[in-house]
Amino acid sequence: MNKWTRRSFITTGLLAGGGLMVGVALRPGNRAKGLAQHVTSEGETFVHTWVKLDANNVVTAIVPHAEMGQGVGTALTQMLADELNADWNLVKFEEAPAITPFANHPILKGMLPPGVEIPEIVVPTVDGLLMRTAQALNLQITGGSMSVRSTGVYGMRVAGAAVQEMLRLAAAEAWQVPLDQVVARNSQLIHEASSRTEPYSAFAAAASEMTPPSTPQLKTPEEFTIIGHHVERHDIPSKVDGTATFALDVRLPNMLYATVRRTPTFGGGIESLDDSKARALPGVVDVIRLPASKAEALVGNFTATESVAVVAEGYWPAKQGLDALKIVWSETANDYVSSASIFEQFDRDISAGVDREVDVAEGDFEATMANAAQVIEADYRAPYLAHTCMEPLNATAVVEDGRAEVWVGCQAPLPFRQAIADAMGFDAENVTLHNCFMGGGFGRKSRADYAIQAVQLAAKMGRPVQLIWTREEDVRQDFYRPAVQSRFRAGLDKDGNLTAWENTYVDKHEPVEAPLIPYTPLTASNIGYVSSPTHVPFGAWRSVDHSQHGFFTESFFDEVAVAAGQDPYEYRAARLADKPRQLAVLRKAAEAAGWGAPLGEGQGRGISFQECFGSIVAQVVEVTVLDGQTQVDRVVAAVDAGIAVSPDGLSAQIESGIIYGLTAALYGEITIENGAVKQSNFSDYEALRISAAPKIETHIINSGSAIGGAGEPGTPGVAPALANAIFDATGFRVRSLPINLIDLDYKVEDVVTPA
Amino acid sequence: MTVLTVNGVKQETSVDSSTPLLWVIREQLELTGTKFGCGIGQCGACTVRLNGTAIRSCLTPVAAADGQEIQTIEGLAPSDGALHSLQAAWIKHQVPQCGYCQSGQLMSAAALLESNPTPSDEDIDLAMEGNICRCGMYGRIKAAIKTAAKAGADNTADGTADALTIIATAKETADE
Structure with missing residues (x-):
């Protein structure tokens, strides 16, 4: 043996x-x-x-x-x-x-x-x-x-x-x-x-x-x-010829199709179900209530509540059946939770500071602040976000004789296999998982909830079932990039040097270093967080905590530079002076972008610096704001991933990360109303389209350092670089996202620049 | 009974005539290159051509295609073993990442080039605005459309030869 x-x-x-x-x-x-x-x-x-x-x-x-x-x-x-x-x-x-x-x-x-x-x-x-x-x-x-x-x-x-x-x-x-x-x-x-x-x-x-x-x-x-x-x-x-097989393209003999709706208010359940109209529709085979499921996942365990599935001879009759269901959802303690109440809670919890956990505490912060010639303060907010992979969640399964065979596109085949086995009471050896090309992942496809549903349905039907979520379900039953609020205080000395930096934010996930800033020297700093849990399911979203903290820290640092009366690029460069590798990336982006060159009417330029997932990225964004309309004209990125194994692949990942981050910065907002997600599809949860896509130039630096990541580092820096460019263009400081909710045309007259 | 000509082949289907064309293509005809993305005509993943025009098959009842010519991604290439100039350009510019939206992107681009062989940036924006790419490959899509347009403008021989060389290399690598 x-x-x-x-x-x-x-x-x-x-x-x-x-x-x-x-x-x-x-x-x-x-x-x-x-x-x-x-x-x-x-x-x-x-x-x-x-x-x-x-x-x-x-x-x-x-x-x-x-x-x-x-x-x-x-x-x-x-x-x-x-x-x-x-x-x-x-x-x-x-x-x-x-x-x-x-x-x-x-x-x-x-x-x-x-x-x-x-x-x-x-x-x-x-x-x-x-x-x-x-x-x-x-x-x-x-x-x-x-x-x-x-x-x-x-x-x-x-x-x-x-x-x-x-x-x-x-x-x-x-x-x-x-x-x-x-x-x-x-x-x-x-x-x-x-x-x-x-x-x-x-x-x-x-x-x-x-x-x-x-x-x-x-x-x-x-x-x-x-x-x-x-x-x-x-x-x-x-x-390019349609032959790539995604999970949605799996075809099995005698296969049924299904679609599903889960309790819209997270944590809720089904009070009653009238499926008589659905069952009467041609092509509908069955209506099945699926129990809640839970599983261990890479970033925290998860629970998925009850759902109802319609199984039919095709997706279309299944969807018609779903729309014909009369479901009364049970009342929950979360029925009155809204985005507004969540942010009120964040604000309260940050102010109370109960059980504040410290990431970094160096120097005597209060004493340094007491000696500061200038103090600036600001609160930043980022909303919940969904992933909206191009390929809606789906999985195909067959269950026979205590064994399951599953076709799915997922980011974690072994945990999926285990989660399916646990949900079905099988040994993992009796679950065979075929992983297909994913039509996008971005973190969403590390949660096995949709695969479990497909297997449960196949077990009930005794036939192969392909479960396809509607886009509406995909938007409303995600594991969301969490909303976060961050409260900053900074102190500057009489020469405009940053001496003290404080940041208190809500809830921490990973990577642990996401809220830290790279700039030195600092006399004192204090970065920490308070717990402020909500009922909205958490999920890893491309770059995870960096996606919010990148926006917060690089925007507020820009405020510090402006308060110091200095150029935001030079101010950063001076504070990376002892980090030659980092400084080289910042300089490359600024020089390639032509930092300082004159701009046209309504135009502005902003810069950001991010070090994450082992790579260093600096971005310069050029924006035009005219009549309140924001057009991102150009993004220049410099990236040092140690050695670019696949240079064009690295460039493509940076381009992709920038567009993903730009979609979020400009449009991305999942709103909670009555405990549930308000948005439903690309009509109200928009994605950046070709006419709004900026020209992107990626400059690769091969420093020879340890090889870094590529998939995520492009995402966090674009929101702050854009927000800083909007400040440059309009004098308005963007402190919450998304940008399209801000009336830049109106507020530009009212703005008070930091003293 | 609905009769469609799909990629040059006559097909009959007896599904309910209000069924969107997308599901007939994917489930009855088992041509799975055409994708489901949103179901409400917002994302363009389901784009096919109806008598040459790019349409959203998720919103088009199969009855509306009765007796009409449908082209899907599987029928875009002029013949087996060859690729459409757009497909060649897509490979040259390494456009796809996850690839899920690309069938729809290519069908929209094919309809554009047929009606406008030398599109400007604005023409491209207008024609491709309905196709979302969550991997954000818009810059590459634009560049690839221009490459394909140029191959067309350079008029057959040279352009085609270039495209075929690109494909041959890419195919060889992929098939191993």
Whole structure:
């Protein structure tokens, strides 16, 4: 029987047909509190990143991350192929199957042919990032802009380098020549002195017998030939001819369709249901009440309340049936909660400051404020936001004989599998999950509520069911980017230097460093938060806490610069003087944007700086405000992600993050009325359209620092850069979002600039 | 009974005539390249062409398409193994991210170029305003439409050759 050893790092196996398979296993070392539950279990072995080499000399990277548009498969495969010296045309990738490594070697069932022995190899030093890598790999979570900087750095590159060394060794032995004379190049092994050239695949079998090197030699950045170079994404051709399969496109024999409505007021339930009209409609097969469900998720557990589904021969009759339901929702304690009452609560809780938790407290804040020549104060607010992925939530399921098979697009295949198993009372081994391309994810598809509903319906019907949420349900039953209020006080000395910075905000999620500012020196600072819980479900939303705090801190810091009578860019630059890498990014954005160049009537320019998810981004926005209408003309971004593995992919992610953040800054607001979400669809929860899209220029800096994330860092900086540009254009300081709710034409006359 | 010609093939369907065309295309004809996004004609993911004009199939009752010519993304390429100049340009500019909206984007762009082979920025904005891309690839969409328009303007031979080379490379990589 196959056996995983406790400390496997790099593992090999022979594939049927003589191919080679290599895995990288990450062993959890210290059992950090909180992470241990995710990364340790009886087996302790993580085996997720795999390389296959087949008899046709084709390398397959098996990528443990989900594709939601970010090009992760291509970027990770680049990292593997580069270290392997592979021919890019002989490389492909697959997404890893959703199978857990926790139980008794179930991974072997899906991944390895029988009879493979796994050699034990020394594990490298385990540090913090590696722990997070292990967590992400273990749960197959795609989020936190982690894939390239964790899996890529610790998995793909190491695996590629190890395989390359093993193949060279195998060739050297076969040819009886010194190892250092064997060159691996373009998927060929070459011995020049004897004019011998053979494909990698010729030595796959021999290599699989070897003990892999535990610390293979990795390339230096100067040696990269694929990393940092432009390659076309593998998934794109299928996305221009309609053949890419999203979960919505799954077609099973005898399949029914369903759509669903959940209690609109969060925490509520169903008082009564009259489904007689729905059942009478042609094509409607059944109306089913689904129980509440709960599951553990990456960022906090969640509960989804009761819902009603209409099952029919097609989506359309199901939707007609849904509209024909007469549902009386039960009264809840939250029926009178509104956005206004929530912000009143935030305001009250910040003022009361009860049990305030401190992120950072340095120096004597009150004493520094007492000595300040100038004090400024402001409150900032950001609303709830929905994710509105292009692809409405959907899942397809079959349940038979105590087993479920599910097709879904999700950011966390293993937690989904577990959540489904828990909801159905199955063992996880009896749930097979097929992860499809996601039509957007942005954090929403890390919650398994919709997949659970589909499985519950399939179990009831005894037939395959495809559950498709209406867009209205998608908007009203999200896990929302939370509304936040932040209260600032700052003190300046007589020369305009910032000496004291205080920020008290409500509720903290992650990343923990989101509310911090990078600027120094400061005599005193105090950043902290109070708890102010609401009934609105929390969800991670592209860049998570950075999305609000980026707007707050970079806008208020702009207020400080203005109060000091100084240029907002130069004021920032002076306070990044001891951080050359950060300063270079700020300078690049400002210089590329032509900071200081004259602007036309109604135009303004604003800047922001953000460091998050391991990357540094500075943005300059140019805006025109005429007759109260805001047009974003241009965004210039500079980004340092250490090394841009896929430069065009990084640019695309920054462009994408900016438009996502701009949609939120200009239009994004989920309003709570009577405890429920008011908005319903793109008609009242707008997305930025092509005519409003600015010209975006992305400038990449390859500093050579540790590789950073790409999916999220572009998002937080655009709102403050835009708000600062609007101030530059109009003298009006935007302190709450979205901007389209502000009458800039009216208020421009009334504005009082900070003293 | 409704009779449609979809991508040149005559199709019959007996679903209720008020059923939106989108669901007939996706469920009865199993052409799943056309997507559901909002159901109220706001996002454009369901865009197909009805007698050449870009329409929102989520709002169009199948009865309105009776006896008409429908083109979906599956029928955009001139023939098997070849791509429409827009598809080639989409690959060249690496337009799609999640890709979910792109069938609709391409169908709107195809209708635009057919009626206006050399669109200005404003023409593009006007024609593409109804297609939301939540990944925010608007700059690339605009650039790709211009590339395709230029390939068309350069008149067949050169433009087509370029496009086909781009595709051949991309396809080769993808098929491995």
